[in-house]
Amino acid sequence: MEKTLSVLNSMVQDGVLKQYAIGGAVAAIFYVEPINTNDLDVFFSVAGDETDLAILAPLYQYLGNRGYKIQGETIDIEGWPVQFLPAFNALLNEGLNRAREIEFNETVTRVMRAEHLVAIMLQTGRLKDLARVQQFLEHEAVDETKLRDVLTRHGLTDKWSAFKQQREL
């Protein structure tokens, strides 16, 4: 994992990525118990107004030149299949910009904050996402006030109320 993160940092240093933040299951693992996952979701900011997936081309070219192979939707970087996801809405963009800087052994990386992860999971709304929201709550991994701010800003308060009602929270 550390080597994978170093490669991501190199991509920022070399200007291929403007900024990145880890999201998805690996980011969740930072806050809760380990979760079985196979890939690393990396959100990145899009500099211009690109709307199609051509924005992935320079990333894949950079990595391909370094010998990393594409595997379906992901690219294998030092043993971790990495899925690059452009921050395609305001919530993801905010999550990316406000990600926290952490150290993984000797390597600095950026992980989305718990409140943004919960909001994103709520927005996505798949069963596995909602189960993961429950995990965050059980582990008291979120600051409720900060979470409410995020949910309000991104129009997710109704979804939150429905989730809490359904789970009898």
Added chain:
Amino acid sequence: MKTYPDITRLLKAKMERRRELARLSFEEKIEIVNKWRELSRQVRRIRETDLVSTDRGHGTDRDDYRNTLS
């Protein structure tokens, strides 16, 4: 009326174990995930071998299949 055993204590212990896991460092947690990923890879390999073995009419015994190949 049938009575069932009280498993409250077991559930409590289970939650406590989850909390312990959550308290591990990020590096330790990723190490656990890496072990799971390796196990999944092994299971996938065995499954694939079994499928190929069955396709070729060698039953599902992996050792037999390996001997056949060698």
